[in-house]
Amino acid sequence: MRLLSWAYLAAAYVFVFLPVAVLVVFSFQDGRLPVPPFRGVTFEWYAKVLSDGKLMTALGNSLLVAVVSSTVALILGFLAAHALARVRLPGSALMRGVLIAPLTVSYLIIALGLLNLFTQTGVRLSLWTAGIGHVVINLPLCFAITYAAMGDHQRNAERAARDLGAPEWKVLLLISAPMLAAPLAAAFFLSVTFSWDEFIIAFLLTRFDVTLPVEIWSMLRSGLSPATNAVGSLVFLVSVTLVILLELLVFRRTK
Amino acid sequence: MSLAARDRRLAWGLMAPALLWTAAFFVLPFLGMIALSFAHMEGRQVVQGFDTGNYARIFTDWTMLKALINSLEITAVVTVISVVLAYPLAAIIAFRVPARWQRLALLMAVLPFWTSYVVRSYSWPLVLGQNGVVNQTLLGLGLIAEPVQIASTRAATVVGFVHFFVMLLTLTIYANLIQLSPNYARAAQDLGASRWQTFVHVILPLTLPGVVTGAFLTFVLCIGDYITPQILGGNTELTLPQLIMLQLGRSGNFPLASALSVVLMAVVTLAYFASSRWLRLDRV
Numbered sequence: 001m002r003l004l005s006w007a008y009l010a011a012a013y014v015f016v017f018l019p020v021a022v023l024v025v026f027s028f029q030d031g032r033l034p035v036p037p038f039r040g041v042t043f044e045w046y047a048k049v050l051s052d053g054k055l056m057t058a059l060g061n062s063l064l065v066a067v068v069s070s071t072v073a074l075i076l077g078f079l080a081a082h083a084l085a086r087v088r089l090p091g092s093a094l095m096r097g098v099l100i101a102p103l104t105v106s107y108l109i110i111a112l113g114l115l116n117l118f119t120q121t122g123v124r125l126s127l128w129t130a131g132i133g134h135v136v137i138n139l140p141l142c143f144a145i146t147y148a149a150m151g152d153h154q155r156n157a158e159r160a161a162r163d164l165g166a167p168e169w170k171v172l173l174l175i176s177a178p179m180l181a182a183p184l185a186a187a188f189f190l191s192v193t194f195s196w197d198e199f200i201i202a203f204l205l206t207r208f209d210v211t212l213p214v215e216i217w218s219m220l221r222s223g224l225s226p227a228t229n230a231v232g233s234l235v236f237l238v239s240v241t242l243v244i245l246l247e248l249l250v251f252r253r254t255k
Numbered sequence: 256m257s258l259a260a261r262d263r264r265l266a267w268g269l270m271a272p273a274l275l276w277t278a279a280f281f282v283l284p285f286l287g288m289i290a291l292s293f294a295h296m297e298g299r300q301v302v303q304g305f306d307t308g309n310y311a312r313i314f315t316d317w318t319m320l321k322a323l324i325n326s327l328e329i330t331a332v333v334t335v336i337s338v339v340l341a342y343p344l345a346a347i348i349a350f351r352v353p354a355r356w357q358r359l360a361l362l363m364a365v366l367p368f369w370t371s372y373v374v375r376s377y378s379w380p381l382v383l384g385q386n387g388v389v390n391q392t393l394l395g396l397g398l399i400a401e402p403v404q405i406a407s408t409r410a411a412t413v414v415g416f417v418h419f420f421v422m423l424l425t426l427t428i429y430a431n432l433i434q435l436s437p438n439y440a441r442a443a444q445d446l447g448a449s450r451w452q453t454f455v456h457v458i459l460p461l462t463l464p465g466v467v468t469g470a471f472l473t474f475v476l477c478i479g480d481y482i483t484p485q486i487l488g489g490n491t492e493l494t495l496p497q498l499i500m501l502q503l504g505r506s507g508n509f510p511l512a513s514a515l516s517v518v519l520m521a522v523v524t525l526a527y528f529a530s531s532r533w534l535r536l537d538r539v
Contacts, residue, residue: 005347012344012364016422019378020367022388026381034381036391080273083266099273102281103472104527106479108496109516113284116291116509136280139273168265197371200481204503213373220377220486229381232374239369247362 020236027229034226045230055231058215062196065127065211069134070142070191076135077142078184082176085150086158096147103140110136111204118205125207133201138191145190149183189246193239292514301509309514319498323518326495329409330478333416334470340417341424342466348425349432361429365422376486379415380406407489415487416477423476424469431465432458467533474526479519495519 026034030042049055080099084092102110114133118125154176161175162168177184199213206214212235219228295306313319344364352360367375382388383405390402405411439461443453481496488494493501495515502512527534 002351005351008343009347009351009360012340012421015418016364016367018388019375019382019418020370022381023370023374023378033386035384035386036388076273076276079269083269087262087266095270095274098277098282102277104475104523105281105285106475106496106519106523108479108481108499109288109520110281110284112499112503112512112516113288114280115503116287116513117280117284120287132280135276139276143273168269193369197369199373213371216371216373216377220373224381228374228377232371232378235371235374236367236369239371240366243362243366243369247358 023229024233024236027226027233029226029229032225034224034229045226046234048227049230049234055212055215055219058210058212061127061209062212065131065134065202066192066196069131069195070138070188072131073135073138073142073191074184074188077139077144077187078146078177078180079172081143081147081150082172085147086155099143100140102136103144107137107198107200111201114201115204125205127206127209127211130202130205130211133205134191134195134198137198137201138194141194142187142191145183145187146180149180154179185249186246189242193242197235197239288513289517291510292517294510294513296506296508296510299507309511310518312511313514313518318493319515322493322495322498323522325409325492326478326519327522329412329416329484329494330474333413333420333477334473336413336417337420337424337473338466338470341421341469342428344421345425345428345432349429357433361426364425368419368422373482373486375419376415376482379411379418379487383411383414406487408491409488411487411489412484415483416480419483420473420477424466424473427465427469427472428462431462435461464533467530471526471530471534475523478522 025038027045028041028043029038029045030040077099084096111133114129114136115125117123118129123129157179158171158175161171166174196211197213198211199217202211203214203217212231216228216231219225219231290303291301292309293305293307294301294303295308296302313323348357348360348364370378380387384390385402385404385406387406389405390399393399394402405414435458439457440453443457444450448456479496481494481500484494485497485500495518499512499515499519502508502515
């Protein structure tokens with residue numbers, strides 16, 4: 001039984017890492033095709049990718065959209081969670097439902113709905129419209145994470161601050177936010193990683209300035225190339241660094 | 256004004272931005288999409304009105320019906336396989352791996368989650384293709400004589416999806432397992448239950464909400480995904496999202512695309528009601 005468990009674990013890791021390993025290994029391929037046989041190591045594709053102006057612009061756009069939309073989603077989600085955790089309103093359950101609802105809807109449908117809305121109201125497609133879409137998908141996430149983290153302990157501290165005469169914005173800024181630093185950071189980083197990697201909303205709601213996944217998509221249409229592997233490996237490196245930083249800075253400290 | 260009333264007004268004020276955002280950019284577009292699904296095209300012009308023609312077409316045109324069936328089949332298969340593969344993985348990490356290594360083991364198991372979604376789909380053909388790593392390895396070992404055709408088939412789509420959702424489900428199921436007090440299992444075993452009985456009658460029912468929630472998320476994300484079937488499935492068959500994108504791109508037929516989306520949404524809603532007894536969406 002024990003042996004079987006370890007074998008299963010090992011097999012699972014192989015399956016999970018197989019595509020990533022292949023991706024990274026063949027990004028160093030000294031040849032035109034990222035498939036076996038492996039012909040030796042070169043950094044040529046990385047150099048090519050890093051000097052590609054269109055890709056780098058797309059990368060910058062992606063980061064911008066991710067940071068701005070995640071900040072908005074976090075603030076909106078945090079305020080709503082704070083309010084719903086504190087006061088029982090008629091229809092609280094319904095409002096929680098409405099705020100969570102976008103989680104259950106396919107990104108494609110959210111994108112299509114917004115595309116309709118923007119076309120009919122004459123709003124021009126840009127990074128902003130994609131950002132609006134990303135707030136829609138990340139708001140439920142930020143709300144759910146912060147709402148789940150609010151407990152009695154924190155409610156009491158907030159009440160004490162209010163009793164001592166603190167106005168609500170001070171309670172939020174000096175009591176609630178610092179007490180929830182870990183879940184807030186987790187929600188923010190999760191949103192950033194979702195947003196900067198999101199494809200379908202960014203694809204349908206941008207036009208001239210595009211984000212990185214959309215740019216990679218157009219690279220794919222010109223066929224297999226180690227350059228695509230190189231971009232993918234770089235994206236992986238950035239995301240993994242973010243995740244590890246989050247793990248080290250946020251979760252270690254809360255234990 | 257009483258304190259309670261002041262409190263309530265403040266709470267409304269704090270909630271207003273999130274509610275307004277959701278209303279303006281989620282509820283409103285969604286209603287608009289439903290309205291548009293009853294419009295029709297005359298030439299390249301959208302004509303508003305109440306016309307059920309789009310829906311009639313979806314359920315009578317074999318290409319469209321087939322896309323719906325394909326999507327349902329793929330999603331069902333992916334959801335089942337992913338749960339069956341992820342549960343033991345989560346359980347091994349939760350119960351076999353020593354406590355101090357668990358976070359690392361879990362983090363490792365879901366690390367590729369963070370590769371770019373588009374790129375991850377792209378890397379599967381490199382693995383599964385005729386010249387791909389799997390075929391070359393099997394050929395090299397002499398296990399097969401001819402390359403196996405996996406890329407550009409439904410199997411490739413399923414593999415790509417399962418890879419992604421095993422990671423997602425391992426996370427949600429692990430979170431559930433680790434919350435269980437070990438006392439339940441101990442009590443069952445004190446009362447003479449075998450390990451298997453303990454699992455089937457105690458652990459599994461207690462983790463069912465987590466499993467169902469994860470399975471539901473898998474269902475929603477899988478049935479609405481365009482990238483994976485588009486890159487991995489080849490052009491042998493269409494799924495619903497691919498059909499929707501075709502309507503948007505080739506013919507600019509927004510009403511039909513909207514109707515297809517409403518059908519997609521209806522399927523998800525049915526899945527929601529089927530699983531709502533166990534769903535805990537606010538505790539993901």
